[in-house]
Amino acid sequence: MNADKFIQIQNVEQTFKTAKGLFPALRDIQLNIAKGEFVALIGHSGCGKSTLLNLIAGLTTPTHGVLLCANREIAGPGPDRAVVFQNHSLLPWLTCFDNVYLGIERVFGKTESKAQLRARTDAALAMVSLSHAAQKRPGEISGGMKQRVGIARALAMEPKVLLMDEPFGALDALTRAKLQDELLEIVAKTQATVVMVTHDVDEAVLLSDKIVMMTNGPAATIGEVLHVDLPRPRSRVELADNAQYQQYRKAVIDFLYTRQGHVEKAA
Amino acid sequence: MVSAVFHSPRSGHASSARGASSNRPAAATAAPSRPAGRDWRPLWMAVLPPLIGLGLLVGLWALVSSLTQGSIPTPYETGLQAIDVFSDPFYRKGPNDQGVGWNVLMSLERVAMGFGLAALVGIPAGFVIGRFDFLSRMFNPLISLLRPVSPLAWLPIGLLVFKGANPAAIWTIFICSIWPMVINTAVGVQRVPQDYMNVARVLNLSEWKIATTILFPAVLPYMLTGVRLAVGTAWLVIVAAEMLTGGVGIGFWVWDEWNNLNVKNIIIAIFVIGGVGLVLEYALIRVATAFSYEDVKS
Numbered sequence: 169m170n171a172d173k174f175i176q177i178q179n180v181e182q183t184f185k186t187a188k189g190l191f192p193a194l195r196d197i198q199l200n201i202a203k204g205e206f207v208a209l210i211g212h213s214g215c216g217k218s219t220l221l222n223l224i225a226g227l228t229t230p231t232h233g234v235l236l237c238a239n240r241e242i243a244g245p246g247p248d249r250a251v252v253f254q255n256h257s258l259l260p261w262l263t264c265f266d267n268v269y270l271g272i273e274r275v276f277g278k279t280e281s282k283a284q285l286r287a288r289t290d291a292a293l294a295m296v297s298l299s300h301a302a303q304k305r306p307g308e309i310s311g312g313m314k315q316r317v318g319i320a321r322a323l324a325m326e327p328k329v330l331l332m333d334e335p336f337g338a339l340d341a342l343t344r345a346k347l348q349d350e351l352l353e354i355v356a357k358t359q360a361t362v363v364m365v366t367h368d369v370d371e372a373v374l375l376s377d378k379i380v381m382m383t384n385g386p387a388a389t390i391g392e393v394l395h396v397d398l399p400r401p402r403s404r405v406e407l408a409d410n411a412q413y414q415q416y417r418k419a420v421i422d423f424l425y426t427r428q429g430h431v432e433k434a435a
Numbered sequence: 436m437v438s439a440v441f442h443s444p445r446s447g448h449a450s451s452a453r454g455a456s457s458n459r460p461a462a463a464t465a466a467p468s469r470p471a472g473r474d475w476r477p478l479w480m481a482v483l484p485p486l487i488g489l490g491l492l493v494g495l496w497a498l499v500s501s502l503t504q505g506s507i508p509t510p511y512e513t514g515l516q517a518i519d520v521f522s523d524p525f526y527r528k529g530p531n532d533q534g535v536g537w538n539v540l541m542s543l544e545r546v547a548m549g550f551g552l553a554a555l556v557g558i559p560a561g562f563v564i565g566r567f568d569f570l571s572r573m574f575n576p577l578i579s580l581l582r583p584v585s586p587l588a589w590l591p592i593g594l595l596v597f598k599g600a601n602p603a604a605i606w607t608i609f610i611c612s613i614w615p616m617v618i619n620t621a622v623g624v625q626r627v628p629q630d631y632m633n634v635a636r637v638l639n640l641s642e643w644k645i646a647t648t649i650l651f652p653a654v655l656p657y658m659l660t661g662v663r664l665a666v667g668t669a670w671l672v673i674v675a676a677e678m679l680t681g682g683v684g685i686g687f688w689v690w691d692e693w694n695n696l697n698v699k700n701i702i703i704a705i706f707v708i709g710g711v712g713l714v715l716e717y718a719l720i721r722v723a724t725a726f727s728y729e730d731v732k733s
Contacts, residue, residue, distance in 0.1 A: 225637060227633055227636060227637070244636070245633075245636040245637045245639065246637070246639050247637065247638055247639055249637070250637065251633070251637045253630060253633065253634070255630060257628075257630040257631065257633065257634050259631060259634070259648065259649065259652070261652040262648070270638060270640075270648065271638050274638050274639060274640060274644075325638075
């Protein structure tokens with residue numbers, strides 16, 4: 169298996185049936201993602217970023233084209249490709265512990281003892297520094313904490329790929345920065361392959377190895393791919409006045425606002 | 436179907452946290468005017484308006500009573516009679532003369548039987564109708580056709596099939612309480628947020644695990660709304676059904692006292708029916724709030 173082509177997206181096209189007829193969401197998507205790579209999908213609202221992520225997750229199947237993960241066709245969702253949802257999607261009737269345990273039990277339940285499963289759950293919550301909230305329900309904790317539980321649930325399954333759909337979009341700037349730093353640490357530790365949908369330019373440049381910039385929908389496609397060659401570990405404070413960082417940032421902004429700026433017309 | 440249930444602002448305060456937060460500004464504005472000592476205003480607001488409402492009812496009743504020259508008994512007379520009735524609620528002087536306690540209990544038993552059977556059939560039916568589009572399309576026309584039918588129209592069918600007044604009354608309760616439970620459960624299943632189902636799919640949960648950890652808890656609030664509506668309707672219908680079928684029961688009691696021209700007892704019965712309905716409704720609201728969870732999207 170070629171490590172550079174861990175996830176392969178070939179000629180993918182996605183069309184939705186709507187009340188007004190067929191809606192072409194994506195066309196001609198060609199993308200390879202290497203093992204351990206951090207990829208950000210960025211673009212304006214409605215450009216099909218989330219659609220592409222759902223295709224990789226296997227939640228939807230493409231109208232045309234093929235998606236491969238580790239040389240096997242993605243036929244449906246599975247715990248090897250964990251998803252962190254935009255609105256965290258924790259089950260409100262379960263405690264944080266049980267929410268995380270649910271995934272762990274599914275993946276490791278057949279091979280490990282209950283005590284081991286519980287230890288894994290505790291470790292996952294500790295990783296996102298939420299051990300103290302383990303017995304709380306999602307309704308009793310803040311938005312940032314919920315998102316961290318969502319990340320813990322996804323990471324605890326030790327997925328090959330971590331898919332994140334605007335995971336920090338609903339959070340305030342300070343919480344978001346803190347979680348981004350935590351995510352950088354976790355990803356460095358676990359060497360996970362990550363695909364993250366975002367509309368935040370700084371987030372994309374700070375976190376990614378590769379930024380995939382999408383054109384405006386309908387029938388959106390990949391406009392440009394930017395490789396971010398900043399050394400890791402990255403510190404947001406040091407990068408703030410790094411000339412290279414500013415260049416990457418400008419390149420993305422230039423794409424989003426100069427070349428794909430006519431978002432009102434498209435929407 | 437969406438349930439339309441009347442809530443006074445106060446009952447909202449008691450049952451939901453949202454109501455509590457909206458009440459806080461009123462208490463806060465009252466506090467500065469009386470910095471020392473206890474603030475009695477919330478207590479007054481809780482007690483006074485309901486008392487005035489009740490007083491209005493009694494006043495109106497007394498007015499009607501005096502206008503009809505006493506063919507509608509006065510509140511005072513009825514009150515005396517009520518003391519008499521309630522002092523011995525469990526007497527038995529033959530099949531048609533039993534205490535009000537027995538009558539209420541017999542009615543409640545019929546409601547419980549009919550309602551329990553309806554829950555046994557209706558809730559699972561609601562689950563499968565909500566889960567499978569084919570079944571939903573198959574049963575929706577039937578439900579739409581049968582639901583508007585007055586439950587009492589089913590009473591003759593019940594009498595014919597079951598050859599007895601008591602099973603026929605239970606059958607009527609069954610018919611009237613099954614629809615809200617089927618419909619609300621089905622709607623609940625259909626409205627399980629796609630996010631939860633996506634979680635289930637990503638985690639690759641088994642169908643059993645999906646049913647127990649996602650579907651059932653997500654549907655529970657809808658189901659309980661259905662149960663509440665069903666119990667409310669059942670309690671409405673039992674009175675009418677018993678008037679027709681006879682036997683011991685609060686509905687029969689009303690009809691019997693009408694034949695005896697004992698209007699005081701009829702008025703007492705009205706209050707008893709109202710009181711029991713209130714208690715049933717309140718109990719189910721308490722159950723429902725215990726099983727409601729904060730929406731994840733908030």
